[in-house]
Amino acid sequence: MLNQPGGATGALVWQLANRWRTAVDRAVSVHGLTHATYVVLTTLYSLRATAHPDAETGPPSQRAIADASGMEPMYVSRLVRSLESDGLVVRTRDERDTRVVRLELTDDGLEVARPAMRTVQALLDELLAPLGGRSSDRTRQFVDTLAELLDTPLDPGATDA
Structure with a gap:
């Protein structure tokens, strides 16, 4: 099957994704993170770093993290709650739309995110x-x-959509 062009494409993508996820899991575990929490934390770091300082919307939303990371919103919600309980992020309701949850990195979150990114x-x-x-x-x-x-x-x- 591996010799057939395209025949093993899905299997190879799956194997590579799993191998890389496992490698990142191991690497970021020294920072107290999993691959998934690393993705949420660094996506928040990236979105916060690229946000326009005059933006009226405020800090990135939980939905923006889900969209930017490609993760399911409910999964991101669960991961954010874990990161919040670890003191790495703060969740707040948007003042204009209480359905929207805004996220900010704490100082501890920054202290974890930066070395974790260097590790990755x-x-x-x-x-x-x-x-x-x-x-x-x-x-x-x-x-x-x-x-x-x-x-x-x-x-x-x-x-x-």
Whole structure:
């Protein structure tokens, strides 16, 4: 099956995703995180860092974290509650729309996120070495291909809404 073009594509994507998730889980465990909590924490870090300082909307919403990370909103909610109980994030209700939950990193959250990101960057150097490293042309092509696949609807007649 591995010799058939496309025949093992799904299996290989699944195996690679699981291998990388496991590697990240192990790497960030020293920071008290799992791969999933790392993704939520660093997505919040990234969204907060790229937010316009004059934005009227305030801190990123829980839904924005779900959308940016590709995780299910209910799963993100559960992870955020865990991060909040660990003192890494603070949840607040939006003043204009109480259905919206806004998230902010605490000082402790920043102290965990920054070294965890350095740990994962070092891991990515190792994981992407076969392609020439994080900044190689092969890696950029790989990322572009993955992004293209992720942007393609699973049901050609459906749209992501």
